[in-house]
Amino acid sequence: MSPQATVHDIDQRPAVTSLRSKDLLGIFELTPDEITLILDTADAMKEIASRPIKKVPALRGKTVVNLFFEPSTRTRTSFEIAEKRLSADTLNIAIATSSVVKGETLADTALNLEAMHPDMIVLRHSSSGACHLLSRICRSAIINAGDGMHEHPTQALLDAFTIRERKRQLKGLKVAIIGDLLHSRVLRSNILLLTRMGAEVWVCGPPTLMPADIRRFGVTATSSIEAAVTGADVIMLLRIQLERMEGAYFPSLREYFNVFGMTEARMKLATPDVMIMHPGPMNRGVEIASEVADGPYSVILDQVANGVAVRMAVLYLLAGGAEHEEAA
Amino acid sequence: MSDSKSAVVMDADRIARTLTRIAHEIVERNKGVDGLALVGIRTRGVHIARRLARILKQISGDDVPTGALDITLYRDDLMRHPVGPQPVIRRTEIPFSIDNKKILLVDDVLYTGRTTRAALDALIDFGRPQLIQLIVLVDRGHRELPIKADYVGKNLPTNPDESVQVRLQETDGNDEVVLQQEAIV
Numbered sequence: 001m002s003p004q005a006t007v008h009d010i011d012q013r014p015a016v017t018s019l020r021s022k023d024l025l026g027i028f029e030l031t032p033d034e035i036t037l038i039l040d041t042a043d044a045m046k047e048i049a050s051r052p053i054k055k056v057p058a059l060r061g062k063t064v065v066n067l068f069f070e071p072s073t074r075t076r077t078s079f080e081i082a083e084k085r086l087s088a089d090t091l092n093i094a095i096a097t098s099s100v101v102k103g104e105t106l107a108d109t110a111l112n113l114e115a116m117h118p119d120m121i122v123l124r125h126s127s128s129g130a131c132h133l134l135s136r137i138c139r140s141a142i143i144n145a146g147d148g149m150h151e152h153p154t155q156a157l158l159d160a161f162t163i164r165e166r167k168r169q170l171k172g173l174k175v176a177i178i179g180d181l182l183h184s185r186v187l188r189s190n191i192l193l194l195t196r197m198g199a200e201v202w203v204c205g206p207p208t209l210m211p212a213d214i215r216r217f218g219v220t221a222t223s224s225i226e227a228a229v230t231g232a233d234v235i236m237l238l239r240i241q242l243e244r245m246e247g248a249y250f251p252s253l254r255e256y257f258n259v260f261g262m263t264e265a266r267m268k269l270a271t272p273d274v275m276i277m278h279p280g281p282m283n284r285g286v287e288i289a290s291e292v293a294d295g296p297y298s299v300i301l302d303q304v305a306n307g308v309a310v311r312m313a314v315l316y317l318l319a320g321g322a323e324h325e326e327a328a
Numbered sequence: 329m330s331d332s333k334s335a336v337v338m339d340a341d342r343i344a345r346t347l348t349r350i351a352h353e354i355v356e357r358n359k360g361v362d363g364l365a366l367v368g369i370r371t372r373g374v375h376i377a378r379r380l381a382r383i384l385k386q387i388s389g390d391d392v393p394t395g396a397l398d399i400t401l402y403r404d405d406l407m408r409h410p411v412g413p414q415p416v417i418r419r420t421e422i423p424f425s426i427d428n429k430k431i432l433l434v435d436d437v438l439y440t441g442r443t444t445r446a447a448l449d450a451l452i453d454f455g456r457p458q459l460i461q462l463i464v465l466v467d468r469g470h471r472e473l474p475i476k477a478d479y480v481g482k483n484l485p486t487n488p489d490e491s492v493q494v495r496l497q498e499t500d501g502n503d504e505v506v507l508q509q510e511a512i513v
Contacts, residue, residue, distance in 0.1 A: 014416060017413055017414075017415075017416050018413030018414060037416075040416075041416070041417055043419055044398060044417045044418055044419040044420070045417075046419075047419055047420050047421070051453055051454055052453070052454065052455055053453040053454075055453070056401040056402065056450075056453070057401065057402060057449070058400075058401040058402075058406055058407075059407070060407070061407065062407065086401075316401075316414060316417070317414055319407065319414065320407075320413055320414035
């Protein structure tokens with residue numbers, strides 16, 4: 001193979017060259033062209049991780065606040081690495097060390113941070129809609145890093161990026177999403193993104209964890225894991241979120257695994273080059289068998305690696321501000 | 329466009345002859361192609377770099393590794409405008425180590441020198457080349473930084489209100505360099 005073979009022609013102009021909003025609140029607000037722009041930009045960003053010096057000067061002088069009201073290792077670390085690779089100054093505020101424990105409201109916390117002129121705020125909060133609230137009262141760009149049971153847009157974007165990397169496109173793929181459908185913001189963002197990009201989405205879980213109106217989103221719902229995974233190009237497992245469950249949704253974790261766990265036997269029903277995905281953190285032996293999680297079809301660690309590239313893309317695209325806004 | 333005047337300053341034959349001449353200059357100056365690598369600046373610099381690689385192969389029989397560099401993230405005007413859409417970034421692809429290589433940096437037009445400055449910064453993040461030489465198809469003057477090309481296809485004196493457009497088969501369907509008098513910007 002000649003050395004030139006790996007250099008690609010990417011001369012065609014994208015359909016859009018910027019995002020319309022100053023914030024990334026959810027997939028709901030994005031058009032298919034904007035999603036493609038973020039994924040294409042992430043494609044360019046991914047290469048930076050393979051350089052000897054993994055840093056570009058693009059966001060020099062920009063300040064990004066990572067405001068996390070819920071525990072998070074993967075997402076917070078991923079955002080922080082993305083910010084540092086773009087040369088932004090980063091500030092991490094975690095709930096345990098903030099004034100929130102002294103009774104300050106979210107809005108007051110945000111306005112106090114705003115007074116110090118950050119350019120962007122990355123927010124993780126247990127209340128659905130927290131990012132929309134901040135978006136209305138803050139001038140900074142707000143990036144949703146997960147709000148309650150609402151959305152987790154960067155997770156859906158990195159999932160889409162990982163699928164697109166292997167399968168070239170999302171259109172026409174059968175994607176089976178299995179697990180806790182009721183409490184999952186990852187599910188909501190993924191359904192919105194995948195259906196918007198033309199994938200065929202199946203969701204599967206115990207009826208007690210199945211939102212009543214889920215078909216409204218244009219997905220096929222089933223409580224038969226066999227039906228969901230048969231012929232699937234992508235299988236996405238969702239974590240059983242014990243911390244969000246107050247009632248008894250199923251008899252035991254063991255029974256859940258027996259009925260809905262992803263095993264090697266069930267995986268054989270899918271297409272031969274199926275991708276197994278999980279947004280993490282995994283409960284081995286509950287929603288996924290260890291052999292599957294560590295097996296050759298698993299792209300779980302690729303998802304983590306791609307998360308940094310996708311977040312760099314979002315930070316970069318939002319750093320310029322929104323198109324329709326006038327210059328300050 | 330209707331009230332703007334334009335003139336073709338290089339046609340397809342002229343461009344082909346110029347690239348052949350530059351390739352010979354490269355071989356002469358570097359005493360062969362040993363240790364050389366071409367890095368084109370996206371978009372048109374990449375196509376010029378590939379054409380040079382083909383000519384160098386004809387002359388010397390050896391493959392010269394070729395890469396593509398996107399300099400957007402290194403631009404000095406990237407965050408200068410407080411609000412506005414961001415330039416689209418493309419993938420940088422340098423599928424070889426640049427350490428101790430003689431890097432031939434390729435661009436279509438040399439103007440203020442700011443793109444070259446950004447490209448030099450970007451290259452240094454990939455390693456420590458033995459040297460970097462600059463190849464441009466057109467040098468139109470008006471430098472704002474102390475940068476000079478090592479190989480120039482054509483020196484083209486211009487006014488700042490004129491624009492130089494390099495069109496290549498690969499991106500634009502034909503090969504020509506056009507000098508255009510901008511009516512309204």
